[in-house]
Amino acid sequence: MAASLVASTQQAATRPVGHLENLSAYGPGWSTAHADARNSDYSPVRGAKNLTQAWKRSFPGSIYLGATNDAAGRVYVTTNGTGCHLHALDMATGNTVWCSGEVDERAIASSALLDREGHVYLADGEAMHAFDADGSVRWETPIVGTPLSAQFTPAGNLIFITHIGRVYVLDRATGQPILPPVELIPGAPDNDDTRACMRGTAECPAANTLAVDLATGRFFFTFWDKGAPSAGIRAMQLDEGAAPAIRPLWTVESLPGGSATSPDLSVDGSRVYVGDNEGGIHALATATGDRIWSHSTGYAAGGSPSLSPEGLIMPSGGGDGALMAIRDMGDRAQQVWKKDGLTNRGIPTQAAGGVAYATVSTALGNDLVVVDTATGAELDRERIPGLSIFSVGTTVGPDGTVLVPTITGDLFAFRPAQG
Structure with a gap:
C-alpha cells in the first residue's frame, strides 16, 4: 500500500491529554455517529455486564445508523419511512419528545450530531439543518449531495x-x-441513489463518516476517485485562522472493493485504521499515510470497527464473520480472541x-450479547425480538x-439490570 504525499509529512503533534476534548463542541453522551471525532465506537461510560430490555420502538421504513444521545436524557434516531425522519425520544421510556419532517x-x-449547548445538526x-432542543429550526444551508454524518472541527x-x-x-x-465547498470530483452531479453508500463502492465516492483530529485539524476519510481502480483513504488539513483553507496531505488508493468502514483514529492521533471490502483492516501513519500493518479478518466488514483507547479493535459483522477482537501490537496486529459460535450481525x-455489546445471530433471529473484551467470554445474553x-x-x-437499532426499523433499549 503506497502513499502519495501531496504536502509535508510532519510528525504527529504532541497532544494535551483530554484538554481539547473537554473544550470541544461535542455534547456529553454519544453525540455523533461513531461516538466522537475519532469514530471510536467506544463509550467512556462504565459498561454494565448484565442488561434487561427497557423498551422498544418501531418506525416505518428502516434505520441505517446508530442513535445518538445526550446528557438531558434524549435519544435521536433517523428513519426513511413516511412522516417524520428525525425523532427525539425520552431515553427512560422511548416515548416521542418531538419529531421533525x-x-x-x-x-x-x-x-x-449534538453540540454542548443542546443543538441538533442533521443533513x-x-x-x-440545525435545530434547537425543542425541535424548532435554527437555520438551513443548501448543500449538493448527501453527507454520511457530520463532525465538529x-x-x-x-x-x-x-x-x-x-x-x-x-x-x-x-x-x-467558513470557506467555499471543496469539490473532490469537480462538477460531479448529485445522484440521489445512495444505496451504493452502504458498501462504499465506486457509485458512492464518499461513503463514510470522516474522522477529525481535534489537536491538529487533520481529517481523514475514505474516497473512491473517479476512474480509480479501488477506493482509498485521504488526509487533509483544515486551517481555521484568518484565512480558512483546506489543503491535501496524502492519498492512499488501496482499499480493494471499496470500504464500508469509517476511519478510526488512535487516541494519540498517530494512527488511522480503516477496512476494505475484501476482509482487510489496515493501520496507517497519520502523518504520512505509510502502512504500518495489515490484518485479514476473513470477511468484508459491513460497518466501522470499535477501537478502545488501549488499541483493541473489534471489527463489524459481515456475512458469516465471527465476533473477534484484534490488538494493535505496534508493528503488527494480533488476534486476541475469536468466537466461531458467535456470528457477528452488527457493529x-x-x-x-472491559465489556462490549454485540448483535449475534441465533436460530430464531438475533441476540444482544455482552462479552468480556479481554477473553471474549459471554457475560449476558438478551433476546432481540x-x-x-x-x-x-x-x-x-x-x-x-x-x-440497538435494526435495519428493519426497530430501536431497542437495554438498561443495566438491578442487583
Missing part, C-alpha cells in the same frame, strides 16, 4: 463530506460557510470496564443504557 428521507444516511439530500464549526465528494465547513451558529461497541436481520450501530447512553 423538516428533513427528507435521505436524512437516514446520517446520525444526528438530508437538500440542506444541512477544532474551532467548533461543522465539517462534512457529501456522498459525491463535496467538503463543507459551516459556522455552527449561523450555517454560513460491536466497547465500553469502559422479531425479524431484526442485523443491527446498524449499537450506542451507549450516559446512564449505561444500550441502544
